[in-house]
Amino acid sequence: MYKTLNFILARDALRFLIQKYQIKEINIPYYLCDVVRHTLIKEKCKPIFYHIDNNFFPAKNFSQEDYILYPNYWGICEKNVNKLVNTYSKLIVDNAHAYYNKPSGFACFNAGHKFGYEKSFLWFENNNSSKNSDIIIDNSAKERQKAFFELHEKYKTTNLLNIDTDSIPFIYPCLVKTEEAANKLAKQIKEEGKTVYRYWNPLPKSFLEYKFYSRLVPIPVLPH
Numbered sequence: 001m002y003k004t005l006n007f008i009l010a011r012d013a014l015r016f017l018i019q020k021y022q023i024k025e026i027n028i029p030y031y032l033c034d035v036v037r038h039t040l041i042k043e044k045c046k047p048i049f050y051h052i053d054n055n056f057f058p059a060k061n062f063s064q065e066d067y068i069l070y071p072n073y074w075g076i077c078e079k080n081v082n083k084l085v086n087t088y089s090k091l092i093v094d095n096a097h098a099y100y101n102k103p104s105g106f107a108c109f110n111a112g113h114k115f116g117y118e119k120s121f122l123w124f125e126n127n128n129s130s131k132n133s134d135i136i137i138d139n140s141a142k143e144r145q146k147a148f149f150e151l152h153e154k155y156k157t158t159n160l161l162n163i164d165t166d167s168i169p170f171i172y173p174c175l176v177k178t179e180e181a182a183n184k185l186a187k188q189i190k191e192e193g194k195t196v197y198r199y200w201n202p203l204p205k206s207f208l209e210y211k212f213y214s215r216l217v218p219i220p221v222l223p224h
Helices: 010-021 034-042 078-085 139-155 179-191 210-215
Strands: 002-007 025-029 046-050 068-071 091-095 107-110 120-125 171-175 216-220
Touching: 002 010, 010 034, 010 091, 010 107, 010 120, 025 034, 034 046, 068 078, 078 091, 139 171, 171 210, 179 210, 179 216, 210 216
Parallel strands: 025 046, 025 068, 068 091, 091 107
Antiparallel strands: 002 120, 107 120, 171 216
16 A cells, blocks of 8 residues: 655655665666756765666666666556566656556656646555555546547557557657658647657667657647
8 A cells, every 4th residue: 555645846756765765776767857867866866777678668677676767658658667566566656747647666656747736746655554545537637638549540650659548648759760750740749839848868879769869759738
């Protein structure tokens, strides 16, 4: 069972975990927002980087003693989360892109501000808790899922990713064949009045993850 706390920002939930469990090092992916790395360093927790494969799954094996942070990329990687939860006992699930997903793993946090909510939630294992907190699927969530499905119908023949349309994701990730095609699509989305961000900082071109940085266009699901 989990104990639940709330924070303004997801990074504060991660800081709480590091402090509570006196975590000295955490495995994190290269392909991730710099805020996570900066948070670890600020807490004197060593980041140990790992690669991911074409399906956003870790490209290495960990030990049962390792703390592992795995981001539910875009909110479409729940199958990866489930597999990792069943394999590793100290998995920390980063649901910053999957606000409505049920908590899982050793600990789990989301990011409310990305979805228009004031609070971010942290769940962590606690034997004294009698029940898990429910995730409320409100009208905003339903609207987001509907819009996501419509985007998938529009781009599924172009997108090189396998997309789980049962999710309620943060954005619609569209991976295209070339950087030129990505730039063209990003320009088109901007002309529709939507803001397109690059995820995240550049990585070496020798990394498999570089194609996600250079050729993945994160299309906003909702106008705001």
